[in-house]
Amino acid sequence: MKIKLLLIDDHNIVRSGLSSFLNSQPDLIVVGEASEGTExxxxxYVxxxxxxxxxxxxxxxMDGFTTLQEIHRSHPDLPVLVLTMYEDEIYLKEAIRIGANGLVLKQTDPNQLLEAIHxxxxxxxxxxxxxxxxxxxxCIKEIQLETRPVTLTVREEEILRLTARGYTNREISDRLVISVKTVENHKSSIMKKLALTSRAELVQYAINHGLMQVSPPS
Incomplete structure (x- = not known):
């Protein structure tokens, strides 16, 4: 059984060369080609x-970004491999954001393309x-921080805000009239819920979600 591939690229020469290379592989077959996203x-479906x-x-x-979004919306389980000439990481990040399962540069070693497909x-x-x-x-972490929905309790959000502003566990404890252990437990829950691993990430999350206060800690 061969892996069936659909190529979407606006350059005929690129598609032709890519199709010939992929079809020469014993376990791959190009079953379709298109010059833009709508096609x-x-x-x-065909x-x-x-x-x-x-x-x-x-x-x-239809450009590649819109095409990826539409494929992800209409065929969420269909893997999409981005093939691009752009080496700037902003393209990598945007491809990940809109649902690409992988990205390979056009100027890369052909064997890497085969690795990606498999x-x-x-x-x-x-x-x-x-x-x-x-x-x-x-890039993945930044996307998670930007898009992860707020799932914190009112108390957790309060502790997150104070921590991001620079309060120590003891200061938070005194301010909220709870034990230091309770503060630590809340912090652990916050980090786990938001998939954060450091105070810097916690602060960044607070900034991204408008949880920082303007005034400094008193």
Whole structure:
């Protein structure tokens, strides 16, 4: 059984070369091609690919970013691998934000493209080795901090705000008339709920969600 691929790229030469390379692999087959997003979305229903490989920059018709959003909305379980020439991490972050399962640079080693396809087929994520692991992790964390819904209790939000403003556990304890142990327990719950690992991340979350007070701690 071969992995079925749909290619969406506005450059005919790129699609042709990519299709020839992928079809030469014993376990891959290109079942469809499209020059822009609208056509690509239509072909998903016809060819039923296992993975979509999509360019980001397609000035004519539906662009790559919109295409990714629409695929994620209409086919949330369909893996999408972004293939782009842009090395700026802002493109990596935006691709992750809108639901891409992986990203590979067009100028990368072809073997890395094959690794990415097989990783996505196995339900994994794959990001080009050009981007250090810490960069990918940071981008994912920043997106989580920006989009994670507030699920804190009123007390937890109060402790988060005071911690972000620089209050110590003892100062929070005195201010809220609760024990230091209770403050520590609340903090542990906050960090777990928001998937935070450091005070710096906690402060950043408070800033992003408007929980910081203007005045400094008294």
């Amino acid at each position: 690509g979305l239509q072909k998903i 060819v039923e690919p296992d993975i979509v490989i999509c360019d980001l920059s397609m000035p004519k018709g 990783a996505l087929f196995q339900g994994k994520k794959y990001y080009d080795a050009f981007f250090p692991e810490e960069t990918v992790t940071r």
